[in-house]
Amino acid sequence: MVQDDKMSKLFTGFPPISTPEWEQAILKDLKGADYAKKLIWTSPEGIPVRPYYRAEDLDKLNSSEFNPMEFGFINDTEGRANGWLIRQDIDVTDYDQAKDKCRYLLSHGVESIGFKMEDPHIVEEVREFLKDLPLEEAEFSFEGFVPMQILAVLNEMADSGKLDPEKIHGSCQWDMLGDFSLYGSFEFDEDEELAEVADWIHQAARFPGLKIIGVTGRNFHQAGSTIAQELAYSLAQANEYLAELTEIGVPAELVARKISFHFAIGSNYFMEIAKFRAARMLWVRILEGHGIQKDQLPAMYIHAETSRWNQTVYDPYVNLLRNTTEAMSAALAGIDSMTVLPFDYPYEEPTEFAERIARNQQIVLREEAHFDKVADPAGGSYYIESLTSSIAEVAWKLFQDVEDSGGYTDAFYEGKVQDAIVTAAFERDRNIAQRKEILLGTNQYPNPAEEMLPKVDTVRLRSKVMDTNLAEAQPMNLYRASEEFESIRFETERSGKKPVVFMLTTGHLAVRKARATFACNFFGCAGYTVIDNPGFATLAEGVDAAMKAKADIVVLCSSDSEYATLGVPFAGLLRMKAIPVIAGYPKEIIDQLKSAGIQHFIHVRSNVSATLKAFNALILKE
Numbered sequence: 001m002v003q004d005d006k007m008s009k010l011f012t013g014f015p016p017i018s019t020p021e022w023e024q025a026i027l028k029d030l031k032g033a034d035y036a037k038k039l040i041w042t043s044p045e046g047i048p049v050r051p052y053y054r055a056e057d058l059d060k061l062n063s064s065e066f067n068p069m070e071f072g073f074i075n076d077t078e079g080r081a082n083g084w085l086i087r088q089d090i091d092v093t094d095y096d097q098a099k100d101k102c103r104y105l106l107s108h109g110v111e112s113i114g115f116k117m118e119d120p121h122i123v124e125e126v127r128e129f130l131k132d133l134p135l136e137e138a139e140f141s142f143e144g145f146v147p148m149q150i151l152a153v154l155n156e157m158a159d160s161g162k163l164d165p166e167k168i169h170g171s172c173q174w175d176m177l178g179d180f181s182l183y184g185s186f187e188f189d190e191d192e193e194l195a196e197v198a199d200w201i202h203q204a205a206r207f208p209g210l211k212i213i214g215v216t217g218r219n220f221h222q223a224g225s226t227i228a229q230e231l232a233y234s235l236a237q238a239n240e241y242l243a244e245l246t247e248i249g250v251p252a253e254l255v256a257r258k259i260s261f262h263f264a265i266g267s268n269y270f271m272e273i274a275k276f277r278a279a280r281m282l283w284v285r286i287l288e289g290h291g292i293q294k295d296q297l298p299a300m301y302i303h304a305e306t307s308r309w310n311q312t313v314y315d316p317y318v319n320l321l322r323n324t325t326e327a328m329s330a331a332l333a334g335i336d337s338m339t340v341l342p343f344d345y346p347y348e349e350p351t352e353f354a355e356r357i358a359r360n361q362q363i364v365l366r367e368e369a370h371f372d373k374v375a376d377p378a379g380g381s382y383y384i385e386s387l388t389s390s391i392a393e394v395a396w397k398l399f400q401d402v403e404d405s406g407g408y409t410d411a412f413y414e415g416k417v418q419d420a421i422v423t424a425a426f427e428r429d430r431n432i433a434q435r436k437e438i439l440l441g442t443n444q445y446p447n448p449a450e451e452m453l454p455k456v457d458t459v460r461l462r463s464k465v466m467d468t469n470l471a472e473a474q475p476m477n478l479y480r481a482s483e484e485f486e487s488i489r490f491e492t493e494r495s496g497k498k499p500v501v502f503m504l505t506t507g508h509l510a511v512r513k514a515r516a517t518f519a520c521n522f523f524g525c526a527g528y529t530v531i532d533n534p535g536f537a538t539l540a541e542g543v544d545a546a547m548k549a550k551a552d553i554v555v556l557c558s559s560d561s562e563y564a565t566l567g568v569p570f571a572g573l574l575r576m577k578a579i580p581v582i583a584g585y586p587k588e589i590i591d592q593l594k595s596a597g598i599q600h601f602i603h604v605r606s607n608v609s610a611t612l613k614a615f616n617a618l619i620l621k622e
Contacts, residue, residue, distance in 0.1 A: 138169075492527040522611075
């Protein structure tokens with residue numbers, strides 16, 4: 001009671017502030033600056049993100065078509081408070097090695113195993129492989145296997161009493177539409193394959209925890225999509241499965257229970273939390289549209305995987321930071337299982353050390369940060385609830401556009417899906433090229449001395465080559481955001497020459513230091529040797545020092561006003577000795593400087609990757 005009195009006095013000492021009062025205070029602090037430009041950020045989905053949110057924003061959502069507080073499935077992990085299963089993947093090339101690794105992982109904190117296979121496999125070998133797995137002790141996902149083989153073994157074991165169907169949890173990860181999106185055509189007759197999967201679903205009905213269809217939404221992310229596109233097109237694929245399978249007699253509720261979603265986790269922390277919450281909201285809406293009653297709605301099963309698109313080859317330990325924040329957002333959003341990719345995933349077969357760190361990142365989130373103790377910790381957050389509703393609204397419009405085109409397959413044949421993703425990816429690529437979007441250690445703050453080429457497994461680096469000769473639609477292109485910059489670094493390393501870039505700093509102290517730092521980062525992205533300097537009293541002194549350093553490029557770092565007197569003499573002193581570059585873009589005297597022989601200017605609007613490619617062509621051509 002005493003404590004309650006103290007709290008009451010505390011709050012009465014601070015009278016409530018209305019939104020108009022907050023807005024007036026903000027406008028006063030802005031001193032005439034444009035409110036929208038300064039404080040409102042527009043996401044790639046076109047969602048305006050305001051500087052602050054209040055309780056009244058939730059009141060607005062209550063009257064919205066998309067009310068995140070309405071459904072119980074926004075954060076439902078099958079009865080667990082917020083527990084997710086820690087997954088690690090195994091590439092199956094040798095069955096015995098895969099079984100040994102599985103046992104090791106399960107004894108070191110892993111609760112879910114993802115088996116991945118690309119080569120053809122023999123039925124009898126798969127049977128022996130499955131029989132040796134502790135199928136009742138963990139969750140197992142099979143990607144690249146034929147579901148019929150998995151089901152045959154499970155049914156055989158269940159019939160003989162060797163396993164309890166209720167204790168089987170996992171996924172066969174069959175995804176006909178996902179493969180269609182990657183190859184641009186169906187491998188088999190679509191109707192025959194759907195009839196076969198209908199049979200698989202009926203067979204799997206005795207295994208409540210076994211999913212048959214896996215919607216591979218992470219592929220949209222890896223093609224450069226926005227969050228809303230990843231969500232909308234994944235739901236469109238799932239809806240097409242529902243529509244086609246119910247049409248041939250499979251109950252909608254049974255189909256829904258046999259679908260799992262495999263999403264990527266991007267780097268936009270709060271937006272990713274909202275994405276997973278919006279996914280559950282929209283899935284409920286779709287299931288209701290198929291006539292499933294609310295009391296029979298199955299929870300959406302979500303497997304999340306840290307972003308492949310974000311991972312970099314250079315400065316690879318930064319991948320640990322990316323993975324951690326991504327894993328945090330997925331855990332807070334209440335996913336069912338999660339894979340944290342090893343930090344060395346982009347350039348080599350992951351080492352035992354990298355895999356250990358990857359699973360420990362999840363273990364720390366659970367055992368030390370206690371992320372599993374609170375169900376839906378984001379629930380009620382003015383900001384995240386608003387983002388959830390906004391993402392749901394944008395994704396739903398995209399979903400409806402696909403449905404208006406006749407469904408996912410028809411929309412893909414028309415090129416609508418690919419065109420939308422390519423447009424989004426182009427914008428992201430341009431932002432990365434101009435360093436508006438930062439990939440630490442790759443397009444900003446690189447380590448120019450780092451050499452990764454000797455460590456790189458070029459097979460892993462190479463994008464998966466699709467045989468598109470028989471493609472009936474344009475396949476999606478999967479890539480990583482850093483590939484353009486990495487190709488420049490590899491070219492520098494392969495040349496055996498490390499171009500030397502010398503900073504000729506002079507004039508205004510603060511400006512020259514800032515521009516030298518900018519230029520060092522700029523050229524460091526190509527793996528050049530960069531030499532910064534405290535400053536020179538004269539141009540002649542600086543050029544002389546640059547020549548002694550055997551500079552290939554000399555960057556004049558000073559203020560725009562000083563370039564008017566320094567620029568032309570700088571070009572004259574360097575003529576035929578090195579490439580002169582100006583840090584900045586002094587518009588008023590550009591023509592004068594170009595006439596003097598200076599053709600290169602680096603500044604915040606530069607396309608960094610295109611500029612560095614041009615320098616590589618100029619310097620490394622010998």
